[in-house]
Amino acid sequence: MAQKAWFKLDNAAKLYPAISTNRWMSTFRMSAQLHESIQPEVLQKALDDTLPRFPSLNVRLRAGIFWYYLEQAPGKLQVRQDEGHPCMPFSKKRDGSFLLRVFYFRNRISAEFFHVLTDGTGGLCFLKTLTVRYLQLLGHDVCADQGALDVADAPKDEETLDAFHNIPLPDVRLSRKEEDAWHFPGTKEISHTLNVIAASMPAAPLLEKAHEMNVTFTEYMVSLMLLVAYESQKESGKRPRPIRVSVPVNMRSFYGINTMRNFSSFLNPGIDPRLGEYSLEEICHCVHAFMAHYCTRKHLSGIIATNVAEEKPLLIRLAPLFIKNWAIASVFRNAGDRQFTSTFSNVGKTPFPTGSEKLIRRFEFLLGVPYDPLCNCACIACGDEVRITFSSNIRETTLPRKLLCRLVEMGIPVEVESNYQEES
């Protein structure tokens, strides 16, 4: 397999460099919490072995005349001790030219990615491979399976494929117009701040609750978030506005393409409180019906076709990069995250690689700083535990507090951790 020296940005990635600043970047973090403390030297060796297996991650961002592109990064990525807040913007001074970072903190290995490289599924695959390699170097008999790749194998063409341009797309342009959604009121934190609240709970009672409502786990959690937002909106006494939760959808399962680059789309299920009162049952029904209608290969391919079609006209392709950047940034500044109230990103049930069940405690998924003042939510399930992580750039904890209190009221035991500074 011929290793590519450089990559064009995929369709989803084209947005991120244009809107990034030294104050804000779209990033996310994947972590693996082990039972033993991390040995940095071994982790460094594991990273050195793992990174060449992921040619699409071992890259730096370069500006061409018309588009950005990714090319193999020079130098060696160093593991670092985790400090400060997670998911901060990448800087050349601290991170070199790499667009991912690997941290260790106590018994946790974390990998942070600039979204231009990959999405949650690709990030989790990298983290699993790194963790398996780390455990192998420590002498444990762990298999590179269940989503982890074998570092001894050569990278496959499929893994570096720009899937957006390699799938059959309908000749259609769907409207993306949606009213601005309601946002939780809150005091915006200063830049370079990300408040994290991580909650762990058993998966079985949550699934049971979801099944009682005849919805999936994701639909149930989205419904709960909508309900919490709906109640908060009522309490605020402000004019009601639509409430939507953005749900990233992994497109790999629809097309059977196992790329390590971005291949996700988004759906925004929601409710409109201007139409009347809502109960949890009703919201579950709305979300389930929405997802059944829109979370299909046909509709999602329509969304992708719309996005891809926008970069096709000759005039756009020939526009210099700085003009494209200006245009994209202007559109994003005006739209931003306004179309949804929050995000719920669920990478689903993640099996432990064979032999690592007693070595890895859990995996964790964390979304980066939102563009607008928001509170986002990421979720991952490992073994019989669900780990939900709230990340926000507002001081108030309305969404996690109300959501987790509701789960406690349902009889689900919840354990919380945070990075909030203790009042002295």
Place this chain on the structure above:
Amino acid sequence: MAYCVHCGVRLGEGEKACPLCHTVSVDPAEKKVPSPERAYPTHTPEQLLVRSKRYFLTLFAILLVLPALLCIVIDLLIGGSISWSVYAFSALILMYVTIAVPIWIDKKKPYFALVTGYVCLMLYLIMVENVSQSGSWFFPIVLPCMTLGTLMCLLLVRLYRHQVLGKFTMAGACTGAVGILCLLIELLISVSFGSIALLWSPYVFAPCLFVALLIFFINGNRAIREEIRRRVHF
């Protein structure tokens, strides 16, 4: 193992307060042992990246050299001697010093920056008076007015830094200070001309006073104050 009495959630290792409602968890029977480490690092977030001051100031100097040289060359070519270009040249130096000094020292030393700016401006104006030979106006008018303005700025900076006033009342104080400054400047000018008459300054002073009083009045109403703060914060 601790639970939040309000939320009912179990607090993770090392959490001394509930992350959701910030209620402190206290166990009276707890033995005094070092608290376990938290799950996440909680360092103060990193502030904006510090850019190279030297690089910026050098670039700024280079950008100012071009118009300065251009002025001198044009002056020499047209008039045959250096006349008006000395004003432009000195003004550019004044601009550089006024902008560069606060950047070079530290943002947290506003007194030094203010005094430096004041001294540079005075020197520039003395030079203008001497070169232009337009009569004696610096010492009787400009010096007292500028000194008064600078003293007022220093006073406002002191009030702000020592948090004597809140941000909202500070805005009222600044508005009031502008009105008072206008009154005093006109008073000084008229005295230097041998009369005491206030012609234009009351028209500035009255609206400033009105706005300042309005701000102080609104400051008493927390709801309105918060609403304004939310809409105009930057």
